[in-house]
Amino acid sequence: VLIAIGRDACTRNIGLQTIGVKINEKNGKVPVNDEEQTNVPYVYAIGDILDGKLELTPVAIQAGRLLAQRLYGGSSRKCDYINVPTTVFTPLEYGSCGYPEERAIDEYGKQSLEVYHTLFWPLEWTVPGRDNNTCYAKIICNKQDNNRVIGLHVLGPNAGEVTQGFAAAIKCGLTKELLDETIGIHPTCAEVFTTMDITKSSGQDITQKGC
Numbered sequence: 001v002l003i004a005i006g007r008d009a010c011t012r013n014i015g016l017q018t019i020g021v022k023i024n025e026k027n028g029k030v031p032v033n034d035e036e037q038t039n040v041p042y043v044y045a046i047g048d049i050l051d052g053k054l055e056l057t058p059v060a061i062q063a064g065r066l067l068a069q070r071l072y073g074g075s076s077r078k079c080d081y082i083n084v085p086t087t088v089f090t091p092l093e094y095g096s097c098g099y100p101e102e103r104a105i106d107e108y109g110k111q112s113l114e115v116y117h118t119l120f121w122p123l124e125w126t127v128p129g130r131d132n133n134t135c136y137a138k139i140i141c142n143k144q145d146n147n148r149v150i151g152l153h154v155l156g157p158n159a160g161e162v163t164q165g166f167a168a169a170i171k172c173g174l175t176k177e178l179l180d181e182t183i184g185i186h187p188t189c190a191e192v193f194t195t196m197d198i199t200k201s202s203g204q205d206i207t208q209k210g211c
Contacts, residue, residue, distance in 0.1 A: 024051045085167035087160035095163030098151035114141045115200040123187040133207045137192045147176040162190045
């Protein structure tokens with residue numbers, strides 16, 4: 001039996017109360033503003049200790065690098081905690097970047113969004129005859145901003161590799177039109193994002209009959 005319970009925030013006995021830094025009493029994490037600044041102006045926090053932020057090592061490294069550049073290098077760049085590519089390395093991988101659909105609805109309103117999705121069949125699954133409608137891909141677009149892609153999700157082989165590549169495009173302002181204009185590499189799993197034409201709101205069948 002494997003229990004993955006995450007990390008404990010060990011902040012209650014390091015003297016934060018002495019200097020007045022507030023913590024979330026429920027989980028011991030530290031609330032900060034968008035520049036990683038605590039309620040005490042000269043105290044900053046980065047990484048897994050942040051309340052409501054992602055517990056990922058590359059995020060902490062990026063946030064620390066940008067914080068140092070702001071404090072000592074005259075930079076104004078802040079860490080982007082939304083467009084963070086991440087993957088769950090289960091036997092069938094799940095990768096995502098940007099908003100999940102539920103949070104996108106909360107942030108922008110359902111009427112502002114268009115969600116494209118599809119099931120797909122990896123070529124390498126055809127020989128062993130594995131189920132052809134297990135893998136899934138979805139993008140969430142903001143109709144009020146030129147159909148900019150604000151969320152990308154994929155369930156399938158090598159989802160981490162696929163997500164890492166698209167993450168750079170999302171940071172550059174990827175739109176649905178640009179995806180449609182991109183020539184896919186056949187037969188890859190990532191190709192599915194260049195051919196998506198069924199919206200979730202349409203209710204159309206997304207099952208596939210081949211790769």
